[in-house]
Amino acid sequence: GAxxxxxxxxxxxxxxxxxxxxxxxxxxxxxxxFWYRQFPKQSLMLMATSNEGSKATYEQGxxxxxxxxxxxxxxxxxxxVTSAHPEDSSFYICSAPRGYYSNQPQHFGDGTRLSIL
Amino acid sequence: AQTVTxxxxxxxxxxxxxxxxSCTYDTSESxxxxxxxxxxxxxxxxxxxxxxxxxxxxxxxNRFSVNFQKAAKSFSLKISDSQLGDAAMYFCAYRSQGGxxxxxxxxxxxxxxxx
Numbered sequence: 001g002a003x004x005x006x007x008x009x010x011x012x013x014x015x016x017x018x019x020x021x022x023x024x025x026x027x028x029x030x031x032x033x034f035w036y037r038q039f040p041k042q043s044l045m046l047m048a049t050s051n052e053g054s055k056a057t058y059e060q061g062x063x064x065x066x067x068x069x070x071x072x073x074x075x076x077x078x079x080x081v082t083s084a085h086p087e088d089s090s091f092y093i094c095s096a097p098r099g100y101y102s103n104q105p106q107h108f109g110d111g112t113r114l115s116i117l
Numbered sequence: 118a119q120t121v122t123x124x125x126x127x128x129x130x131x132x133x134x135x136x137x138x139s140c141t142y143d144t145s146e147s148x149x150x151x152x153x154x155x156x157x158x159x160x161x162x163x164x165x166x167x168x169x170x171x172x173x174x175x176x177x178x179n180r181f182s183v184n185f186q187k188a189a190k191s192f193s194l195k196i197s198d199s200q201l202g203d204a205a206m207y208f209c210a211y212r213s214q215g216g217x218x219x220x221x222x223x224x225x226x227x228x229x230x231x232x
Contacts, residue, residue, distance in 0.1 A: 044162075
């Protein structure tokens with residue numbers, strides 16, 4: 001079964017609204033989670049690294065004020081797309097490494113399809 | 118910064134045949150991990166196989182195996198006895214051993230399996 005749960009799986013909203021996406025590790029604690037963005041027929045691009053109890057680390061070119069990340073507990077990270085516009089429409093995926101040792105694979109959520117009208 | 122290159126945007130194979138997907142990467146690190154992920158139309162990311170750079174032996178997982186050439190920085194995926202369910206996007210990914218555990222992905226190869 002899934003070890004990382006992502007919600008919602010699909011959201012449609014009007015331009016200008018804010019949308020929150022949740023990523024939960026179900027049976028393990030994740031001090032770090034990753035948020036990726038994937039455009040149609042393209043690869044996954046890392047947006048930011050979510051760190052429990054501290055500020056997220058954003059990749060170059062990603063607007064911090066646009067994509068707010070909160071990692072308030074060891075099992076939950078949220079990505080909020082603020083004042084969303086049509087160009088923010090994309091597929092967003094989170095992942096979390098399981099376990100303390102770095103050789104453990106990452107587990108991915110099922111993704112969120114975001115459509116801004 | 119590390120980069121991952123997949124030079125084959127699309128590949129096709131006949132059912133039951135063998136296909137090899139190519140991946141090269143660039144890094145100055147000596148210890149790292151390499152992965153192949155499968156993304157079917159459902160867009161769920163599925164780990165296919167992984168390789169630790171310090172291991173000389175090529176990883177295998179049932180019908181999936183890799184040809185890891187560390188000096189050449191090459192990491193190809195071989196799928197034997199291809200099945201219709203193997204049709205998907207395949208992404209090669211790199212991860213450093215220490216520090217951040219973020220994955221660096223290649224652009225992907227779309228695999229079609231013909232009956």
